[in-house]
Amino acid sequence: MRAGDLPAVVMIERTSFTSPWTSEMLAAEMDAEFGWSTVATDARGDVAGFLMGRRYPDMWHVLDLAVSVAHRRQGVARGLVREFLQAADGAGRPVLLEARENNAGAVALYESEGFVALSVRKGYYGDTGENALVMVREAGGGVHRGRSDRGLGGPVLAIESSCDDTAAAVIAPGGQILSSVSHSQDAIHERYGGVVPEVASRAHVERLSAVVSEALREADCRVDDLSGVAVTVGPGLIGALLVGVQTAKAIAWSKRLPLFPVNHLHGHLAAAWLGGLQTPYPMITLVASGGHTMLVRVDDRVTFKLLGQTLDDAAGEAFDKGARLLGLGYPGGRELDELAERGDASRYSFPVGLKRSTLPNFSFSGVKTALYYLLRGMSTEERAANAPHIAASYREAIVSALVTKTLRAARQEGAATIAITGGVAANSLLRRRLAEEGKKARVHVVLPRLSYCTDNAAMIGAAALAGPRLDYPEYMDLDASASLPLGRWLPEATIRP
Numbered sequence: 403m404r405a406g407d408l409p410a411v412v413m414i415e416r417t418s419f420t421s422p423w424t425s426e427m428l429a430a431e432m433d434a435e436f437g438w439s440t441v442a443t444d445a446r447g448d449v450a451g452f453l454m455g456r457r458y459p460d461m462w463h464v465l466d467l468a469v470s471v472a473h474r475r476q477g478v479a480r481g482l483v484r485e486f487l488q489a490a491d492g493a494g495r496p497v498l499l500e501a502r503e504n505n506a507g508a509v510a511l512y513e514s515e516g517f518v519a520l521s522v523r524k525g526y527y528g529d530t531g532e533n534a535l536v537m538v539r540e541a542g543g544g545v546h547r548g549r550s551d552r553g554l555g556g557p558v559l560a561i562e563s564s565c566d567d568t569a570a571a572v573i574a575p576g577g578q579i580l581s582s583v584s585h586s587q588d589a590i591h592e593r594y595g596g597v598v599p600e601v602a603s604r605a606h607v608e609r610l611s612a613v614v615s616e617a618l619r620e621a622d623c624r625v626d627d628l629s630g631v632a633v634t635v636g637p638g639l640i641g642a643l644l645v646g647v648q649t650a651k652a653i654a655w656s657k658r659l660p661l662f663p664v665n666h667l668h669g670h671l672a673a674a675w676l677g678g679l680q681t682p683y684p685m686i687t688l689v690a691s692g693g694h695t696m697l698v699r700v701d702d703r704v705t706f707k708l709l710g711q712t713l714d715d716a717a718g719e720a721f722d723k724g725a726r727l728l729g730l731g732y733p734g735g736r737e738l739d740e741l742a743e744r745g746d747a748s749r750y751s752f753p754v755g756l757k758r759s760t761l762p763n764f765s766f767s768g769v770k771t772a773l774y775y776l777l778r779g780m781s782t783e784e785r786a787a788n789a790p791h792i793a794a795s796y797r798e799a800i801v802s803a804l805v806t807k808t809l810r811a812a813r814q815e816g817a818a819t820i821a822i823t824g825g826v827a828a829n830s831l832l833r834r835r836l837a838e839e840g841k842k843a844r845v846h847v848v849l850p851r852l853s854y855c856t857d858n859a860a861m862i863g864a865a866a867l868a869g870p871r872l873d874y875p876e877y878m879d880l881d882a883s884a885s886l887p888l889g890r891w892l893p894e895a896t897i898r899p
């Protein structure tokens with residue numbers, strides 16, 4: 403950008419933004435330390451758009467990008483972004499930017515150029531109070547890909563404490579699982595018939611350091627050998643998450659190690675590639691647990707799209723509530739599954755939620771209500787005599803919904819692979835049915851080991867190797883988020899301008 407371009411740049415800035423930078427600000431930016439600015443010109447040599455950025459030593463930053471009204475929709479913005487990215491790639495630097503969260507066009511442009519959303523800055527734009535989406539792109543465009551190749555010298559300790567499993571694992575930089583230790587709190591919550599958040603947090607506090615020590619011992623690894631610490635930052639029970647996050651921060655801080663914040667749902671997706679499993683993409687992953695039931699299109703280890711989810715209960719919740727009505731153990735999914743193995747599924751007919759809907763959503767509240775009324779109309783003897791058949795018919799309705807919707811999504815998305823994770827992936831009928839149907843549909847079916855389907859820390863470590871990294875001391879005020887959506891790695895306001 404030359405000084406002569408300034409008047410045109412000022413005009414474009416004014417016509418593009420409600421609170422534009424002033425001419426002085428733009429002029430100062432042209433000469434700023436680490437500054438980098440460029441203009442795009444049309445065939446007549448007129449300025450069509452401009453980009454201003456900074457080349458900080460560790461990371462490049464896009465500050466301002468605008469295209470003149472007459473030149474919009476001609477790929478000018480993309481050309482400017484590419485020029486900046488090419489230079490950043492040449493320097494081997496990641497690129498960071500803020501986009502208006504509601505500016506779908508800009509967000510889509512950046513995503514297609516390899517940026518991923520990292521966090522949200524609430525009310526960042528003073529003019530409208532709009533949120534900013536902080537987006538980042540790794541050098542070379544390999545969005546956080548191949549983290550393992552980027553200088554991790556030693557193994558990573560991973561911690562998971564989002565719900566009622568206290569778990570730790572040690573993962574080698576190449577993704578091999580060196581240890582995975584999990585302590586279930588089922589026995590603690592059994593008497594309440596559900597997870598009690600405060601009790602869960604306290605149990606995490608009591609167990610986590612022993613679980614971490616055990617994971618390190620099994621991996622024959624000391625804290626001094628670690629090259630980073632990964633931890634689930636959400637979604638989950640806030641108190642439970644905080645125990646893991648604070649522990650991870652303390653361990654990372656003590657050795658000035660980097661910290662990898664992990665989205666629990668990204669972790670569940672990672673179960674499909676744990677231990678170096680290679681399967682063709684696109685992949686449709688069914689995440690079915692006690693808290694979630696969702697279908698996700700996975701294009702690689704960091705690119706995924708939520709296709710649909712349950713509108714009410716999660717599949718695991720439906721199993722657990724059914725088990726409770728049938729007087730089985732806690733949480734009950736496994737017990738109901740075992741009982742169903744001895745029953746005849748054609749004896750009773752339960753409603754299959756959203757059977758006729760072509761949308762990739764689920765509903766499990768109807769099946770549970772149907773079970774309640776069926777049992778209410780039976781004598782104790784009748785119930786006892788038919789329990790296996792009732793369980794089998796109930797399981798059939800849930801599994802049928804899961805399998806039908808998963809295969810439909812796979813067809814619609816042209817998937818090469820189907821994967822299933824989350825505790826419900828342990829269900830024996832679901833595993834059999836998916837394997838059969840997948841074979842018929844000629845797609846690969848990934849059924850991860852059961853210990854990697856239920857909440858565990860190995861999957862968190864695997865997701866961390868594909869996710870963002872916060873170097874010391876960036877993570878000192880890292881927070882947990884109870885409602886972190888899939889596709890976000892960091893709770894809001896973790897990274898400050």
Ligand code: KG4
Pocket residue numbers: 565690691692693694717718719721722733734735736737739824825826827828829830855856857
């Ligand atoms: O993923 P997970 O360990 O924890 C959550 O994040 O919720 O999943 C636990 C859920 C429970 O609802 C449990 O009953 C269910 O998975 N589950 C099963 C089976 N084994 C565990 N559901 C059906 N059949 C099973 N064999």
Ligand code: ZN
Pocket residue numbers: 666670691824856857
């Ligand atoms: Zn889970």
